[in-house]
Every structure is written in structure tokens, then in C-alpha cells.
Amino acid sequence: MQVTMRGIDKAFGPVRVLDSVHFNIGGGEIHALMGENGAGKSTLMKILSGVYLPDRGEILVDGKPVQIRDTVDAERAGIAIIHQELNLIPQLSVMENMFLGREPSRFGVVDRKAMRAQSRKWLDTVGAQRIDPDMEAGRLSIGQQQLVEIAKALSLDARVLVMDEPTAALTHHEIDTLFEIMLALKSRGVALVYVSHRMEEIFRICDKVSVLRDGQFVGERVTRETSFDDIVRLMVGRELGERFPKRSTTPGAVRLHVSDLADDGNVSGITFDVRAGEVLGIAGLMGAGRSEILRTLFGVNRKTAGTVTLDGKPLDVRDATSAIDAGIGFVTEDRKNQGLVLGMSVRENATLVHLDNYARLGVVDTAAERDAVDQLIKQLRIRTRDAELDVKSLSGGNQQKVVFAKWLASPPKVLLLDEPTRGVDVGGKAEIYTIVNQLASQGVAIVMVSSELPEVLAMSDRVLVMHQGRQNGIFPADGATQELIMTAATGGDVTAAGDAAAA
Numbered sequence: 001m002q003v004t005m006r007g008i009d010k011a012f013g014p015v016r017v018l019d020s021v022h023f024n025i026g027g028g029e030i031h032a033l034m035g036e037n038g039a040g041k042s043t044l045m046k047i048l049s050g051v052y053l054p055d056r057g058e059i060l061v062d063g064k065p066v067q068i069r070d071t072v073d074a075e076r077a078g079i080a081i082i083h084q085e086l087n088l089i090p091q092l093s094v095m096e097n098m099f100l101g102r103e104p105s106r107f108g109v110v111d112r113k114a115m116r117a118q119s120r121k122w123l124d125t126v127g128a129q130r131i132d133p134d135m136e137a138g139r140l141s142i143g144q145q146q147l148v149e150i151a152k153a154l155s156l157d158a159r160v161l162v163m164d165e166p167t168a169a170l171t172h173h174e175i176d177t178l179f180e181i182m183l184a185l186k187s188r189g190v191a192l193v194y195v196s197h198r199m200e201e202i203f204r205i206c207d208k209v210s211v212l213r214d215g216q217f218v219g220e221r222v223t224r225e226t227s228f229d230d231i232v233r234l235m236v237g238r239e240l241g242e243r244f245p246k247r248s249t250t251p252g253a254v255r256l257h258v259s260d261l262a263d264d265g266n267v268s269g270i271t272f273d274v275r276a277g278e279v280l281g282i283a284g285l286m287g288a289g290r291s292e293i294l295r296t297l298f299g300v301n302r303k304t305a306g307t308v309t310l311d312g313k314p315l316d317v318r319d320a321t322s323a324i325d326a327g328i329g330f331v332t333e334d335r336k337n338q339g340l341v342l343g344m345s346v347r348e349n350a351t352l353v354h355l356d357n358y359a360r361l362g363v364v365d366t367a368a369e370r371d372a373v374d375q376l377i378k379q380l381r382i383r384t385r386d387a388e389l390d391v392k393s394l395s396g397g398n399q400q401k402v403v404f405a406k407w408l409a410s411p412p413k414v415l416l417l418d419e420p421t422r423g424v425d426v427g428g429k430a431e432i433y434t435i436v437n438q439l440a441s442q443g444v445a446i447v448m449v450s451s452e453l454p455e456v457l458a459m460s461d462r463v464l465v466m467h468q469g470r471q472n473g474i475f476p477a478d479g480a481t482q483e484l485i486m487t488a489a490t491g492g493d494v495t496a497a498g499d500a501a502a503a
Contacts, residue, residue, distance in 0.1 A: 002025075003048070005047075006058050010044075018216075028186055031206065032194045033209075035211055041212055045164055048079060050069065050070045051071060061078075075156055082152075088145055094134070104118065126177065127173075159191065162195070166178065172285075208220060213235060244459060247440060255311055260306040270293055272464055272474060274445040279436065279447075280462055288466035289469040299320050329415045335399050339403040349391050349406065351369050376405040380431060381431055400422065421433075436459060448460065456477070462475065467489055473488045
């Protein structure tokens, strides 16, 4: 199956998102679509999958023009998409989500037994054996929801499968499983469009790369014939410089001390220190308890055991408000449901946590507020028409930058980062890394959860590794390897390896 998109234009009001874009993919090919946040990647794929109608241009399937007016047309043409922002209905079960609108029936009644069996088949195909088809989708983690979305798309028997940031919340083991599935689909002649910011994955799995910049097509490359630097130049129109900026700050006194921390059944026995100006990375497989540590420190999860001190004083965090008052910030993993108010503007979201900083006698100084937000927009290179645009109108990566901006207006003593660069392009990541380093140089103690091992090792001073709710070692990042971290994350004996890394 050959799909060609020609001269695709799309504008939202006065903002032109796509300008005469071309894209081509053939059966049995894994084709990466890359570009900075806001370059138009997701919009182009939503046009291909029937979510949006183009203002101009045409789509051809096997050389013949087709009309894709909605997602039903796309599915009939053999095109399915896994969206970056997950679209499961939390109150429905996993299997009800997977077969919504196309439930198997018998004598006019939904055949739940058949639906359960088919769901089980496709969940097993993506390595999600632990996910119960009868479980409410809202009870799943972000990574588990992503696996359900992938299984749902595969169940459509699509000949063109679009994956928009499919690995953003997956662990390395799950990514390996996904890539095995992709290669199997490729061998059966399926065309896969892979939208991702993760360069290592692009060069590992993709045959070709197409790049968009500012809504325009700027080039296509055969992956094995190009390089990381070449793709970056196409994406950003300039040399990126150092991928992981170095930090020269020497950590100071212990700022956060955690001893024998436990919550309601997710983590226990967690003990570590974080010094002022230090970045402590937390690694581990999905479900190991990484995010739960941060949620407990921020008062979202209930602390059932252990002690926490901040600057030597006992810290009693009962909820998010008391955590913020104590000087703790939290960039959550799920920006859509936990990090942003989508109906509010960029300005309102960016100042929501510390709105009192801009108030005089109970009245908000909107001029001061706008000035502060405009500086944050420039600092983080947030692509937005202006500060008054609803944050829901931004691309996923730019939404993530707004989440980050909330804590930059008034830096906390401790900043908890849960997958801070999830869905952010390579240029945006470098900017966030620079901000992290700047905060550390100001004495902020940073605890960072990340599924990207190169990121953890490059940005951290030390790495705490979780395995099944307990820590399985803390290692100096300088000298540690991805193999060492994965050994610890899978429960292996890392005593000798840890001694070698510390030497």
C-alpha cells in the first residue's frame, strides 16, 4: 500500500499550521516524521487519519485520490492512528474502549465473551499480559494506557499505522516489545508512520525520515545514509550545540532527607538525600514506584511510614497546597489531566501556582503578570500566538513547557520532575536541560524521574534505581552505565557493579 499526501495546507484561524506539505510512505516501511514542537507533525497525521480536513491538497492511496472526511473513512482506507494524547474513556473497561463503536454482537446483543477474548489476544500481542480487559481504563498508568491504545489500533488490522509519540511513557522493555511488533507488521507489508522526538529510536527502527519545520516540508532522508546532526539541522535550521549541557555547580548541604518512606502499598523503605544544587535521577521499569515516590513527597499519595526533612526541619506534607507552601514544586507526568487547566490561557496556567506574587491588596497586577509570562515564553521558546491563547491549542511539547513554566516564576527549594521532557523535541529538551542546570546552580534540589537512560545518566549527579516498589541501589552517574541501571531495575545483583561504578 502506497500513501501520498500532496500540497497539504491547514490553518486554524489566522495561524497557518501546514503550508503545501508533501509526505509519502510505502508498505513494509517504517517512516519517521520529525520536527520541533509546533512544526505540524501531529496536524498532518490527524489529516491523514480523518481527524482534521485539509484546507487544500490531496491524499492518494495506491495512486488513486481518496476522500478522508472523518476517522471512519480513514479506517475504511486501512489507516489507523495512535494519538500522542491518549483518548481512552476512564469510566469504561479496557475492552469496551478497544471495541467502542464496533462491539462484537450475537443476536443483536453485545457478545462480551468474544470482546474479552479478542481484547486478550491483542493485549497479549503488545506484551500487556498483566492488563485485565475488564479493568476500568482510568485505573491504568499512562504507560499501560499507551499499550491499550496500541493494541486497539492493531485490532483494526490497519495497512497504515500512525504512531504519534508511542514510546513516551513506555519502559525500555516495553519499547523493545513494541519494536518487535513494528518489525513484524513491517514484514507483513504494513506501512508505519513513526512520530517521535527520540533520536536513538529513529535510527534504531526507521527506514526513512521526513522533517517538517514551521509547517513546511524541508527534506526526506534514508536513515542509514544520514546522521543525528543532519536531522537536527533540518529540524531547527541551525546547529544544536551540545546535546546535554554540562553543569559545573558543586552540590551544597543536604536539602531534602528521606528515610524509610512508604505509601499505601506502592513503595516502601525508600531512603535518600538530595543536596542543594544536586540532581538525583530515579530510574526503573514502569510500575516500579518511581512516580509514586514523587507523588508521596508532594502529598498526592498518603505517606504511611518514614520521615522527611527539608533543610534539617521535619516536613509535614498533607496535600499539594502544603507541599507548595513548604517550597516543593512538581512537574507531573500527565500534563493533560494533572499539569494544566486546558480551558485556561497560557498566562493563567503559568501563574496559577504563584498568583499571589502578582497581587496587590488582593488585586492581580495584570501588567506585571503578563511581563513575567512573556519572559517565560521567550525563555522556554513556547510556540504560541500570545500569552492569552488557550493552552489546549498548543502542541503537546509546548504544553509541557507551560507546565514547566509554572515553577520557574518563583523557583522552589525542591523540584520534583516526572518525565519532564516527555513529548518535547530535541531542541526543546536542550532548553529544558539548561533550565534544570540553572535551577541547580541557584541551589534548587532536583529529583527527576525519566525513562530515557541517556537523559538520566547525563543530567543526574546520582541515580536511584527502583525495582518492584523498593530501591535497588544508588549510583554515581559519572561512571554508571545503562547496563548497570537496567541490571538494578530488573532486580539483579549490582553490588560488584555498583562498587565498580563508584570507583
